[in-house]
Amino acid sequence: MTTRWLTPKEQRAWRAFMAATNLLEDAIDRQLQQDAGMPHLYYGILANLSEEPERKLRMTDLAAKAKITRSRLTYAVTRLEKDGLIRREDCQWDKRSSFAILTDEGMAVLERTAPGHVETVRAAVFDRLSDDQVGQLEEISSVIARALEGDASTPRPTADEVPWRRRSSPCSGS
Template sequence: MTTRWLTPEEQRAWRAYIAASHLLEDAIDRQLQQEAGMPHVYYSILANLSEAPDRRLRMTDLAERTKITRSRLTYAVTRLEKDGAVRREGCPSDKRGSTAVLTDEGMTLLERTAPGHVDTVRAALFDRLTPEQVGQLEEICASVARGLEGDDTQAPPDDVPWLRRSPGPCT
């Protein structure tokens, strides 16, 4: 089968996407590096931990939520541990396992820096979109993510209690 090239519309969308995602990640990384002294991924790790029950998560679980590789996570957690934002604990039930725990210090850091981060995300993204566009973006991204995640068919969990409370440093 000969290649189905991108249509002009698709090309425009693709180029726009590449540009936007680079610019957005750069802006967010810069801002967080300034205010929190860490790149966006690291911040996300803390944010994910802060939402987990008991502020703790197994490494693999955390890697899946943040969509990063386990080895990347190992490195990141080691760094965050040095910073005092995270602590590692062994898993009693499975001695291979290791659990990352958000420390109080980490939580404080998160609370201190969340407002600035949200402001940045707002300024760069949401304040520029109509409510319909926000919905469209979610649809599109969810669809793509579903396609790229291992199992294309599993529905997302729609009742995660500790995710229900709305405001928080959850970005």
């Protein structure tokens, strides 16, 4: 099977995409480091927690939601815990698990820094895209994400065949 190289058009798209994602991550990291004292990834972890009913999530679920490895998350949570923005709590139902919980201070940092973050994202992205383009971006991104989900180093079972999700949900819902 001979390689199907990228067409010139695909190459242009690929280069532009790589440039955009690199520059964007850099810009966001710089802004958040500046204003919140943490990189984008850490901010995202806090943000993910803030959306949960009780601002808590099992480590593995949080890693899945943030789409990062568990060991990376462990390091990040350790740091954020040191900063007082997150605290850990053991799960009573499954003694292997532990929760990461957003503290009030963590929530405060989030609320204080969210406007600046949104502004950065707007300035670089949404203020420059037409309504149609926003839709296209979502569609394209979803296709790519779907293609890669579950490919991860630790392939996860799909939602309907996850036994522990039932077991753990009374825990996280309490």
